Amino acid sequence: MTMTVNGEAAEIPRDPRVSLLDFLREHLHLSGTKKGCDQGACGACTVLVDGERVLSCLSLAVQFEGRSVTTIEGLGQPGSLHPLQQAFVEHDGFQCGYCTPGQICSAVGMAAEIARGVPSHVTVDLGDDGIDLSHDELRERMSGNLCRCGAYNGIVAAIAETFAEEPLAEAAE
Ligand code: FES
Ligand code: FES
Secondary structure (H helix, E strand, O other), X not given: OEEEEOOEEEEOOOOOOOEHHHHHHHHOOOOOOOOOOOOOOOOOOEEEXXXXXXXXXXXXXXXXXXXXXXXXXXXXXXXXXXXXXXXXXXXOOOOOOOOHHXXXXXXXXXXXXXXOXXXXXXXXXXXXXXXXXXXXXXXXXXXXXXXXXXXXXXXXXXXXXXXXXXXXXXXXX
């Protein structure tokens, strides 16, 4: 049983109790994905599975046979940062940085959702021009990712700037 992690095949553990989060961190040593609450409340463990955001602490590794998982390490690296990573740096979107990988993975997944026209609780208009990414829309869609340091203003500014400059579908890649 294998899945693809950041473009490389990875053997899934036979123990069905291993969470996707522990598989990434403890088995593959991809420590970018963080364990915050380990119970689905903080978003620190968010990764992308086939482009959709998933809480890896609430997922079992065996669920993802044949699927493609992307962690923060797969989005960008020092020297070739993802545009969102660069924007987080420029807008002081992190303080301790613990929530940052989950915030960035979540925002990339969010961009794909908006590009597909998926509405949120606060979406006012699903018109031909697409969903307007207002700060209210962005805050609502990112509300599953908590930041204990309160770097929210920088996070919102970084995400808003990135998506204003890049078509949402491209930003999600
Ligand atoms: S560690 Fe998964 S939501 Fe908090
Ligand atoms: S930057 Fe510290 S928890 Fe978000």
